[in-house]
Amino acid sequence: MILIVGGAGYIGSHVNKLLSESGYETVILDNLSYGHEEAIKWGHFCKCDLANISDVNKIFEKYDITAVMHFSSFIEVGESVNNPQKYYYNNVVNTMNLLKVMLEHDVKKFIFSSTCATYGIPQKIPLTETHPQNPINPYGRTKLMVERILKDYDSAYGLKSVILRYFNASGADESGIIGENHNPESHLIPLILDAAIGKRENIKIFGTDYDTPDGTCIRDYIHVNDLASAHIQAIEYLDEQNESNEFNLGNGKGFSVREVIESVKKVTAKEFNVVEAPRREGDPSVLIGSAKKAKDILNWDPKYTSIDDIVSTAWKWHKELNKGLL
Numbered sequence: 319m320i321l322i323v324g325g326a327g328y329i330g331s332h333v334n335k336l337l338s339e340s341g342y343e344t345v346i347l348d349n350l351s352y353g354h355e356e357a358i359k360w361g362h363f364c365k366c367d368l369a370n371i372s373d374v375n376k377i378f379e380k381y382d383i384t385a386v387m388h389f390s391s392f393i394e395v396g397e398s399v400n401n402p403q404k405y406y407y408n409n410v411v412n413t414m415n416l417l418k419v420m421l422e423h424d425v426k427k428f429i430f431s432s433t434c435a436t437y438g439i440p441q442k443i444p445l446t447e448t449h450p451q452n453p454i455n456p457y458g459r460t461k462l463m464v465e466r467i468l469k470d471y472d473s474a475y476g477l478k479s480v481i482l483r484y485f486n487a488s489g490a491d492e493s494g495i496i497g498e499n500h501n502p503e504s505h506l507i508p509l510i511l512d513a514a515i516g517k518r519e520n521i522k523i524f525g526t527d528y529d530t531p532d533g534t535c536i537r538d539y540i541h542v543n544d545l546a547s548a549h550i551q552a553i554e555y556l557d558e559q560n561e562s563n564e565f566n567l568g569n570g571k572g573f574s575v576r577e578v579i580e581s582v583k584k585v586t587a588k589e590f591n592v593v594e595a596p597r598r599e600g601d602p603s604v605l606i607g608s609a610k611k612a613k614d615i616l617n618w619d620p621k622y623t624s625i626d627d628i629v630s631t632a633w634k635w636h637k638e639l640n641k642g643l644l
């Protein structure tokens with residue numbers, strides 16, 4: 319049985335769906351602080367907080383857990399700068415609690431959601447896994463700390479891990495029954511979709527003076543179900559007794575903020591206001607990942623390579639989520 323920590327969240331719920339459809343039994347651990355109970359449509363659910371080690375222990379006693387996937391971290395860069403304590407406690411200390419209980423129960427397979435934010439300012443694009451990791455904000459540092467902890471726990475305790483460094487997770491399951499629903503929302507595509515349905519007055523472009531062809535930031539958008547399939551391959555990889563490893567998960571293609579806005583206009587056939595705003599602190603101009611290693615070693619094969627296809631799936635979900643407003 320696979321334990322999905324944070325399975326009520328955006329990426330965790332998509333992984334839960336895919337694991338369940340692929341024949342895996344799942345247990346979801348989530349404290350519902352940001353996740354949504356409606357998103358847990360598969361597997362067993364345990365409402366539990368990683369800060370409470372004895373509750374986490376009970377889950378490991380109750381279920382025959384063979385591997386753990388860990389999605390439950392805080393993800394707001396700006397908030398991590400203003401309130402680092404919140405981030406170090408949840409993203410690092412609570413992860414150590416989880417690892418402690420795993421070791422006590424001799425569970426030694428771990429898939430960790432890391433991020434391209436661990437690289438900091440890119441020296442070379444596309445980013446490969448060997449690029450130096452110098453995160454520029456507490457959020458990125460919490461993720462890098464866990465990466466380092468995992469290396470030490472492997473050496474000392476034989477805990478095997480696959481670290482997956484996501485680029486910009488986006489889109490939603492084609493079914494339209496689960497998708498992105500952050501509160502507050504800070505991600506580009508759902509914010510543009512909010513502007514398209516009139517829930518927001520406009521979409522602000524954070525910075526138009528970057529050293530990019532149209533002056534706006536370029537990101538590598540990767541579909542959430544492509545991320546999900548990499549998790550299945552990562553479990554299979556660990557099941558084959560492979561060594562711990564880390565992989566970038568991105569499309570290897572970048573789209574600027576303006577290009578994403580144009581895609582939303584095309585897909586939704588809606589007009590909305592676009593406002594040029596100052597840069598957001600801590601945003602590198604270009605983040606594009608090379609996923610060659612994941613393709614070669616995990617046989618990962620992302621299906622959504624066009625931004626319009628990604629935006630279309632996000633739009634389907636967004637309409638469902640905001641039914642009352644349309």
Ligand code: UDP
Pocket residue numbers: 486504505506507509521522523524525535536537575598601
């Ligand atoms: N962005 C923007 N306006 C917004 C939200 C985001 O221009 O209202 C930009 C942001 O500066 C970045 C890109 O869109 O260049 C993607 O931002 P997001 O927060 O979605 O993901 P991140 O790259 O920070 O992980």
